[in-house]
Amino acid sequence: MNLLMFSCVQATEIIEKQFYTEITLSEKVKLYLHRNMCDACREYYGQSVFLDQFLRRYKEKNVKRELSEDEKKAIISHLEKLQ
């Protein structure tokens, strides 16, 4: 493994890691070098930032969901059997 360079798998890992925590200077430098020469990871970086923003804004609708009458009866009859 090249000491100066990340592979793509390492680069994408550090791209993700920096959203959650400080990365080291050496990681910053290696990521910078990698992004400068790898089109795919440069694309990945932009898309990952987009996904990060999207996830932060995304509100999963907490739709009210119900159990059917039969499902409730099934729970009750299961409980009755336990005695």
Next chain:
Amino acid sequence: MKELVKNKSVSDWVYAYSDELYSWALFKTSSEDVAKDLVQETFVAAFDSFPTFKGKGEGSARAWLYSILRNKFIDHYRKSIREMPLRQHDGDDFMNDLFDNGGQWRKSERPHAWDDEKMLLDDEDFNTTFKGCLNNLPEIWHYCIKSKFFEQKESNEVCQALNITPSNLWQILHRAKLHLRKCLDQYWFNV
């Protein structure tokens, strides 16, 4: 007589609270089957430990049931985590599909530009596709994404709940993001 009182209360509770418990469990797990099981287990546990609850008043029944459900939910995830070696392995296969042995993108997997993705934040169809991709994630990955982004929990809180290390968590989030990206690429951007 005692048995009767217990039965009456617990079945009343099924009618009074099972829907909201189910909604909560479904939101947390994104699986109808798992949610149903957790709700049923909650009532079974309530039924078993009813004597310890009795006399605390109707108002606390709901809170009591929620606390049981919350514990059932955490147990469920701890158990899934114990089955992690297998899941980890699935994750490895997924990584091998994306990257070659030297860790470089496989030719077919290299990310290409997405058109106008910034316009999609409020696009309803895109949100639907996105939701489908989220639900496609392995359960633990989905849980990590939810905790981190939707509930904005601190990393150490998520790690504690799942009993994993911070580097496990980053690894899961890394894979989850790769998975989401690939899914959107496949079902939205290249359609």
